[in-house]
Amino acid sequence: MTTMIDISRPLQTGVPTWPGDTPFSYEVSWTKEQSGSVNVGKLTMSIHTGTHVDAPFHFDNEGRKVMDLDMELYIGPARVIDLSGKSSIGAEDLKAYDIDGITRLLIRTNSWSNPQEFPTEITYLRGDVGPYLAEKGIRLIGVDVPSVDPLDSKELSAHHTLHANDIHILEGINLAHIAPGDYELIALPLPLVEADGSPVRAILRSLK
Ligand SMILES: Nc1ccccc1C(=O)C[C@H](N)C(=O)O
Ligand SMILES: [Zn+2]
Numbered sequence: 001m002t003t004m005i006d007i008s009r010p011l012q013t014g015v016p017t018w019p020g021d022t023p024f025s026y027e028v029s030w031t032k033e034q035s036g037s038v039n040v041g042k043l044t045m046s047i048h049t050g051t052h053v054d055a056p057f058h059f060d061n062e063g064r065k066v067m068d069l070d071m072e073l074y075i076g077p078a079r080v081i082d083l084s085g086k087s088s089i090g091a092e093d094l095k096a097y098d099i100d101g102i103t104r105l106l107i108r109t110n111s112w113s114n115p116q117e118f119p120t121e122i123t124y125l126r127g128d129v130g131p132y133l134a135e136k137g138i139r140l141i142g143v144d145v146p147s148v149d150p151l152d153s154k155e156l157s158a159h160h161t162l163h164a165n166d167i168h169i170l171e172g173i174n175l176a177h178i179a180p181g182d183y184e185l186i187a188l189p190l191p192l193v194e195a196d197g198s199p200v201r202a203i204l205r206s207l208k
C-alpha cells in the first residue's frame with residue numbers, strides 16, 4: 001500500500017501572504033438559509049499564497065499562462081533532497097547530491113521556520129542553478145519557501161534562469177516532515193486560463 005503525505009500549506013484566514021499582497025479570505029457568500037438549498041463559498045487570494053506554481057507570465061509579460069504549462073510535470077517521480085542551513089543554493093551546492101535521471105527535484109531548505117508568519121529571510125537559489133539543473137535533465141523544481149529568489153529581489157534571477165531552461169517552479173511546499181528520498185509527486189495547477197500561477201494541492205506518495 002502506498003502512503004500519501006500532504007505537503008501543502010493549509011489555506012485559511014491569516015495564512016501568511018507576500019507583504020502588501022491580497023490577504024486570503026474564504027466566506028460563505030450565500031448561505032443555505034438564503035439560497036434555500038446550499039452554502040456557496042467565495043474565495044479571494046493572491047495566487048502566490050501557500051503552496052502554488054508560478055507560470056512564466058508571473059515574471060515575463062510574454063510568458064506562458066498557467067493553462068499552457070506541461071501538466072505531466074506535476075505528476076510523477078520526484079526526489080527530495082535536504083539542503084538545510086544554507087543561505088543560498090547554487091550549482092556548487094547541488095554537486096554534492098545525486099540528481100541524475102531525475103525529472104522533478106524538491107529541495108528542503110527548512111528556512112521558513114515559523115509557518116504562521118511570512119518569513120523575513122529564506123534560502124534562495126542562485127542564478128547558476130538553471131543551466132546546471134537543465135544539464136541534469138530536471139524539468140520541475142520545488143522549494144519549501146515562498147520564492148526561489150531572495151524576498152527583496154527585483155531581478156528574479158532564479159525565476160528567469162529556471163524559465164530560460166524550461167524548468168517549472170513549485171513554491172511553498174511543506175517539507176518539514178519529509179525524509180529525503182524518492183516519492184511520487186502530485187501537485188496539479190487549476191485550469192486557470194489567464195493566470196500567472198495557481199494554488200495546488202501537493203502530495204507525495206511513497207513508492208513502496
Ligand atoms: N506576490 C508577490 C507580490 C509582490 C512581489 C512579489 C510577489 C511574488 O509572489 C514573488 C514570488 N517569487 C512568488 O512567485 O511567489
Ligand atoms: Zn509564486
Ligand SMILES: [Zn+2]
Pocket residue numbers: 054146147148159169171
Ligand atoms: Zn515565484
